[in-house]
Amino acid sequence: MSSFNRRHFLSLAAAGPLLAACGFEPVYGTRGHASGLLNQVVLDAPTDSNTYILVRELEDRLGRVPRGRYGMTVSVAVTERSAGRTITGVTSRYDVIGDATYALRDLATGEVVTSGKVQNYTGYSATGTTVATLAAQTDSHERLMVMLTDQIMVALWAWSAKAAS
Template identity: 55%
Template sequence: MSSFNRRFFLLSAAALGGTSLSGCGFEPVYGTDGAASMLLNNVLVDEPKANESYLLVRELENRLGQPGGAPQFGLSLAMNLDEQGVGRTSAQVTNRYDVVGSVTYALRGMDNKEVLTTGKVSSFTSYSASGSTVSELAARDDAYERLMVILADRIVVDLQAYAVSEAA
C-alpha cells in the first residue's frame, strides 16, 4: 500500500500558489507586464489571397487578436505549399499524401514600414486517399487546415521570442 496521498499533495501545491515558480524566472509572455503583450490586438495581418492563406490568417488572428484601432505592427506572409505522394499500393496507386508547407513572414512597424523581424517556418501533415472521393476530399481539406494551425503556432512562437528578446 502506498503512503502517497494525492489530495494532500494537490492541496499543499494550491496553498503555495505561484510562490514555487517565483524563483525560476518564469513570466507569462502575455501577462500584465509580459514582453509579448504589445502584440495582442496590435498586429494587422495582410489580407489572404487563397483559401489556405485565409486559414492561416484566421489562426493568427485567433492567437494574436484582431486590431481594434490603429495597429502598431503589420505582418506580411509568403506561403509555399506542396503535395507529395508518399504511399503506393502494389498496383502503383498513391494512397497517402504529405502536404508540406513553409511560410516566410516579416513583422514591420506600421509607422515607418521598417522590418522589425523576419523568419521562416515549415511543417507537414499527411492524409489518406484510400477511401471514397468524399472522404478523400475531406481528409485533404483537414490536412491543409491542420498544417495552417501548426504554421500559425510556429509563427506566433517566433514573434513571442522576438518580443521577449526586444524587452530584455
C-alpha cells in the same frame, strides 16, 4: 479515486510557488513581453484558402484590429507529395508540406522589425471514398496552417522578449 485527484491537485498547487520563484511569467501576462503585440498587429488580407486559415489563426492569437503599431505580411507555399503506394501503384497516403514566410514591420517607419520562415508538414490518407479523401485533404491543410501559425507565434514571442530587453 477521489483521494488520487486530491493529491494530484495538491501537488500542482504546491508547484505554483516554485514556478514563480524560477522567474516563470506568462508571455501575455501584465509584464509579459508579448503583451505589446496584442491588438497591435494588422495582418495583410489573405490571398487563398491556406493563407485565409493562417491569417484567421494569427488573428485569433493576436487580435483582429483595423489599425495597430505593426503590419504583418505572410506568404504560404504548400506542396503535396505521394508518401505511400499500394501494390498496384495507387497512392494511398500524401504528405502536405508547407512553408510560411512572414515579415513584421513597424507601420510608422515601414521598417521590417523581424522576419522569418517556418516549415512543417502533415499528411492524410487517400484510401477512403472520394468525399472522405477530400475531407482528409482539407483537414490536413487546416492542421498544417495551425502548426505554421504556432511556429510563427513562437518566433514573434522570442522577438518581443529580445526587443523588450
